[in-house]
Amino acid sequence: MAVCAHNGRSPETITTAGSAPGQTKATAFLGIVPPHQRALKSPQNRARLVLTGGQMSGHWNVISRREVFAIPHRITVAVEEVELPNGQRVKDYVQIEIADFVVIFAQTTGSEILCLRQYRHGARRVGLELPAGRIENLEAPIEAAQRELLEETGYRGTNWHPVGSFFLSSNQRIGLGHVFRAGAVVKVREPHSGDLENATVELLTREQLTSAVSQNEMFSGPSLAALALALI
Numbered sequence: 001m002a003v004c005a006h007n008g009r010s011p012e013t014i015t016t017a018g019s020a021p022g023q024t025k026a027t028a029f030l031g032i033v034p035p036h037q038r039a040l041k042s043p044q045n046r047a048r049l050v051l052t053g054g055q056m057s058g059h060w061n062v063i064s065r066r067e068v069f070a071i072p073h074r075i076t077v078a079v080e081e082v083e084l085p086n087g088q089r090v091k092d093y094v095q096i097e098i099a100d101f102v103v104i105f106a107q108t109t110g111s112e113i114l115c116l117r118q119y120r121h122g123a124r125r126v127g128l129e130l131p132a133g134r135i136e137n138l139e140a141p142i143e144a145a146q147r148e149l150l151e152e153t154g155y156r157g158t159n160w161h162p163v164g165s166f167f168l169s170s171n172q173r174i175g176l177g178h179v180f181r182a183g184a185v186v187k188v189r190e191p192h193s194g195d196l197e198n199a200t201v202e203l204l205t206r207e208q209l210t211s212a213v214s215q216n217e218m219f220s221g222p223s224l225a226a227l228a229l230a231l232i
Contacts, residue, residue, distance in 0.1 A: 063082065063089070079092055112204060116201060116202070117129075131148055135178075151192060155186060163181050209227075
């Protein structure tokens, strides 16, 4: 699964002991110093790396669109005929649409990170995730994020900040995820999400979450993308 993310900000550098010059919070958190780190420090370079593929080649023209499968309010699969800027036509370009969604990176006043441990049938295993859920009806993304955090964890936050968005697939689209940071979250009730599988709420330190990521306990693409966006 390709995850394409962009938050419009240059990475925030850190000066903690043992960190490399110019290392970002995200790469330090995960113990990674990417070889292209210096290029990413410039907002212009980051935008060029992420966005100019489409800008250089121009937009594709959609000649026709045919829905081949749909479950209302859940998923739509369509086949488009598209014309590329060079005139070439592709008659069977598949597009998949699910509801847009939110992912929340939430921290307590003690800097613990709220996570959920639950079974995911697509992966056939139990894993660790950040709180997330789809945007309902005419909700604004921030409203969906606040509702999902409360429903899934029983926590409510006061300091909310959008940190970026990403597509599950830059080719097929699939869904658009909006990532929010929530600070000073406190428990106000028991969780009640209505999901098929009960989830266990876990409060993890950054060290514990780093270990979980390195051991592939967190394998959800949206959670990993949100983690990167929240820490850059």
